[in-house]
Amino acid sequence: MNDNDEIGLEGIGSLPLPHEDFRCGLVALAGRPNVGKSTLLNALIGFRLSIVSPRPQTTRHRILGIATSEAGQILYVDTPGLHRGAKRAMNRSLNRAARSAISEVDLAVQVIESGRWTDEDEALYDALVEQKTPRLLVINKVDLTKDKTVMLPFVADLVAKHSFDEIYYVSALKQKGLKELEQGILKRLPVQPPVYGEDEVTDRSERFLAAEMVREQLMLRLDQELPYATTVEIEQFTDRDDGIAEIHAVIWVERDGQKAIVIGNGGAQLKAIGSSARRNMERMFERKVFLRLWVKVREGWVDDESMLKKFGYTD
Incomplete structure (x- = not known):
């Protein structure tokens, strides 16, 4: 692979032969900084693609992660965290990249932290509504909530004030709830053939x-x-x-x-x-x-x- 290559890490590979119900589409993983989007992407594609650290704003670029199965091919876009008060050019660039990503996808997955809904979460939700993008809510880090009963009023309040097609509870770190989330994503993607080879995991060099x-x-x-x-x-x-x-x-x-x-x-x-x-x-x-x-x-x-x-x- 030379310096200018922008192909998947595993090479072109052969495209899987899709059945008539094969689905394929772009899915944005969006959220405020440090809610676990990159950890979730890595877990969903089964490959450590996005770098991860405990610090907010670790992700600075849009990163495409490819997950191919017999049912379909999901093209996950890990976006920089959308945050408010962007005073520096770098922060404004990250916000533009995040907003651009959610305007181009078939489905948006808003990722939040279990038990927390902040002004930045609200700002992202407003951006998704403005784009009229179909959206799912993923409540991540549920393993950190010891008393599960506190989730009931939290989710009830969210549902009363916001509209999501479906809500999923996951722990990206412990890889819990991912199968149900993947199934929920796939059924909302368009029926069409795959874009990438079945062995490819990213379009990044x-x-x-x-x-x-x-x-x-x-x-x-x-x-x-x-x-x-x-x-x-x-x-x-x-x-x-x-x-x-x-x-x-x-x-x-x-x-x-x-x-x-x-x-x-x-x-x-x-x-x-x-x-x-x-x-x-x-x-x-x-x-x-x-x-x-x-x-x-x-x-x-x-x-x-x-x-x-x-x-x-x-x-």
Whole structure:
């Protein structure tokens, strides 16, 4: 796979021969930051595609995850979390990407956290109603609600004030309730042949996924707000003759002080970030990886529209 490839991770593969009731369509997984959309996507497709961290706004790009079965092919779109008070260009870009995604799908799945409905949840609901997109509600993290009786008045209040085609209770982390959700999604998709091969899990390139795996380590290892001032750019992705994927990546920060923190004492932090990201790449790409990392400073990149476009933050 070369640097410009934008095909599924498993290759083109052969398209499954659909029966006359085979269904296929785009489904947006939408919600405010940190409700578990990426964990849900990974569970639904059976593959760790979207990076995951406890921090809000871990997802910065629309990511397509493909789940193919005998009944149909569901094209899940994991969207950035829609949030209010977007003061920086990066946040506004993420909001535009999320709103754009829900305007293009056959079905929207609004994901919320068990027992919580916030102003940001309400804003997303209003956006879905405005698009007139058929919508399901997924209440995630139900395993964290020990007293299930508190769910009854919470859901009753939601149903009284909002209209959803159906409500599903799931734990993406523990993979509970996913089969029922998948069945509910499939029956609402149009009858049509598949778009992708049955072995494909995404339309994203290995180059993109490599950048995401480095960024995941930044989200997991750096404290407070520093991860939000970083992004990752892949400068080189080459498959060498010895079968090793050689990857050169730049971690961009906004200030010199941030650069020092990312590098760490004697380079220890950067080494740890690189080692963990490399191991994850080797598992996903199924070959050895040689990864080199640099840290560079670009002041104000988070508010620079041209830099955001350079780094792949587009609608």
